[in-house]
Amino acid sequence: MAKGKFYVVWKGLNPGVYDNWEDCKKQVEGQEGAKYKSFASRQEAVDALEKGYTFRPKQTGAYKASSYNVKKKPAGSPDAESIAVDAACSGNPGDMEYRGVYVRTGQELFHIGPLKQGTNNIGEFLALVHGLAMLKKENSNLPVYTDSMNAMLWVKNKKSKTTLKRTPVNEPVFELIERAEKWLRENDYTTPIVKWETARWGEIPADFGRK
Numbered sequence: 001m002a003k004g005k006f007y008v009v010w011k012g013l014n015p016g017v018y019d020n021w022e023d024c025k026k027q028v029e030g031q032e033g034a035k036y037k038s039f040a041s042r043q044e045a046v047d048a049l050e051k052g053y054t055f056r057p058k059q060t061g062a063y064k065a066s067s068y069n070v071k072k073k074p075a076g077s078p079d080a081e082s083i084a085v086d087a088a089c090s091g092n093p094g095d096m097e098y099r100g101v102y103v104r105t106g107q108e109l110f111h112i113g114p115l116k117q118g119t120n121n122i123g124e125f126l127a128l129v130h131g132l133a134m135l136k137k138e139n140s141n142l143p144v145y146t147d148s149m150n151a152m153l154w155v156k157n158k159k160s161k162t163t164l165k166r167t168p169v170n171e172p173v174f175e176l177i178e179r180a181e182k183w184l185r186e187n188d189y190t191t192p193i194v195k196w197e198t199a200r201w202g203e204i205p206a207d208f209g210r211k
Contacts, residue, residue, distance in 0.1 A: 006140065093118055098126055
């Protein structure tokens with residue numbers, strides 16, 4: 001636990017302000033839809049509790065955009081002040097879902113699916129674009145981790161390269177793809193996209209744990 005850290009629980013066993021992670025964890029662990037966040041001072045935490053839950057991740061400073069927006073980190077040291085995205089698919093194609101989490105706490109920030117007849121590559125792409133859009137909306141400079149090189153390439157090219165056949169069953173999946181591609185065409189962003197090094201760091205925090 002970082003010195004001086006305070007934790008707000010908006011939704012959990014006992015909402016309130018806690019001065020250590022272990023007490024906060026007891027209120028949110030295993031609680032569906034738990035909402036919580038860390039703050040640098042008790043006053044910030046108290047104010048946040050009164051205002052209600054809004055995801056406002058810590059700003060990490062300016063980042064100059066590049067054509068690919070890949071930020072390199074030293075091996076073995078992922079940035080805890082970040083979000084991670086991942087996807088899961090039961091079959092190929094199969095039931096597909098994806099989500100994003102706040103790396104420091106594991107807090108789930110978004111979760112879409114399961115959707116019928118998707119693929120893991122599509123889910124990884126949609127998860128990454130969803131994370132980029134969320135961070136831009138929140139005016140946040142947090143980096144976003146993905147363990148998918150395909151997703152990074154598709155985002156770079158602003159285009160999904162899936163070979164999946166479009167059917168009435170997976171129409172919702174293709175609608176999400178079109179929305180993601182449209183967002184990429186119409187929006188600039190400075191969010192650093194970082195490759196999660198699974199071999200060195202273990203599974204990405206957004207992993208669904210179904211391997």
